[in-house]
Structure formats: structure tokens, C-alpha cells
Amino acid sequence: MTVRFGAVTVDWLGYATVRLEGETGTVVYMDPGRYGVLDDYDARDGDLVLVTHDDHYDPHGIRRVAHEDAIVLCHEAIDADEIDRVDEQPEELPYEVERVRGDENFVLGPLDLYTTQAYNEPGGPYTDDDGSPYHPEGAGCGYGVTIDGVTAFWPGDSDVLPVHEELGVDLLLPPIGGSFTMDRRDAADLAETIEPGLVLPVHYNTFEALETDEEAFVVDVAKRGVPVVLDE
Numbered sequence: 001m002t003v004r005f006g007a008v009t010v011d012w013l014g015y016a017t018v019r020l021e022g023e024t025g026t027v028v029y030m031d032p033g034r035y036g037v038l039d040d041y042d043a044r045d046g047d048l049v050l051v052t053h054d055d056h057y058d059p060h061g062i063r064r065v066a067h068e069d070a071i072v073l074c075h076e077a078i079d080a081d082e083i084d085r086v087d088e089q090p091e092e093l094p095y096e097v098e099r100v101r102g103d104e105n106f107v108l109g110p111l112d113l114y115t116t117q118a119y120n121e122p123g124g125p126y127t128d129d130d131g132s133p134y135h136p137e138g139a140g141c142g143y144g145v146t147i148d149g150v151t152a153f154w155p156g157d158s159d160v161l162p163v164h165e166e167l168g169v170d171l172l173l174p175p176i177g178g179s180f181t182m183d184r185r186d187a188a189d190l191a192e193t194i195e196p197g198l199v200l201p202v203h204y205n206t207f208e209a210l211e212t213d214e215e216a217f218v219v220d221v222a223k224r225g226v227p228v229v230l231d232e
Helices: 058-063 164-165 184-194 214-223
Strands: 003-005 008-014 016-020 029-032 046-051 067-073 097-100 105-108 110-116 143-146 150-154
Touching: 008 150, 016 143, 016 150, 029 143, 046 058, 046 143, 058 067, 110 164, 164 184, 184 214
Parallel strands: 029 046, 046 067, 067 097
Antiparallel strands: 003 008, 008 016, 016 029, 105 110, 110 143, 143 150
């Protein structure tokens, strides 16, 4: 199913992979690949590819979505030498590659973008047995991108953070699988706080640890007066 919101069409392709296309034809992909979600996909139509952190860095996935003149933005901490499943640094990809921090605002052609920090709080609910966060501060980011007047925000693999509550967001793409990120209840609270024009949840049900009740999430968000949709 393709979701239409304002001037933008949105497709959740599985796991954290989201495709955004504006009325003017600009195509953006967020965190393409992993876990077979792009095995039968080979569009190569992406103008811009956004990668939040090492768990979502997939060179094969990027190649399936990016055209030859695409720009790829990667968080500064991504290091292929620390990822067992890949052997190619972002800069070795055949695209224009730029590194970003978790606190930037910038313009790329017709697109306005910003990044946010993305992490789990030490000792919080999304930590391993010794209380260490699955995603430590400084290891990744979230992305906001404005396409044809619509600002879409993907927080990345993160808890709900104070910075999120200050954002102006039209289309919120929260992770709701829990275990390693905010869960459906956290995401519903965030949606109520920032009041986006539409919520479309992602990053759930890919594997056992991310299983959740997405229908309960929809009911929870709708009861708070925030428009919400599933792309399934």
C-alpha cells in the first residue's frame, strides 16, 4: 500500500526502509535494506539516501534504491570495520557520500534537512542486561526532511528524547517495535506531544524482538486525536 499525505507519497518497504516521493519527483529513501526487505526490489530511483547508524547500513540495499547520481548521507560514526556483515565503507560506494552529525540543519537542492541525536538512555528500558544502552549517544541520528512542503521525521533507533518534543513535524515515522527503540506506547506519547499531521509507524514485526500490536498503537494514537495509518 502507498500512503499519500499532502504532496508526498510514502511507502514503508519493511524494517526501517521508507521511500518518500514528492509531487515534483524527488525521491528519498531512509535506511534502505537489511533482513531481506529489498530482495525483490531494484528501483534505483533515489535522489537522496539517508542512513542513521551502523545497524541500518546496508551497501547492497543502497545500491537497490539509489540512482547513479544520488547523494548518500551517513552518520559520522558508521564504520564498516566494526560491522561483521559488510566490508565496504560508505565512502567506497559509487555515489556522492557525506557524513553528518546528530545536530545539523542544511539544504540539499530542493530539500531542507535536519538531524537529531538518536540513542538509548543508560539504565533505561532499552538496554542490555548490564544496563548498557543498545544504541549509545553519538552512534547514530534521526533525520527530518522537507519535501514539497511536507516535513517527514524518522527518529532512528532511539528512545523518545527531549529534542523530539521541540520539532515541527508533518509526517511522523516512529519505530514502535520496542526492545531496541521506543515502543508503541512511547511513540503514541510522542505523537500526542508533537501533534503531526499523520503518523505512520515503522520498525516493527521484522523479527521476534520487534513484534508488537500495531492495531493497538493505531487505536491509542487515534484516541489522542492524531491521524494515524498503517502501511501494510
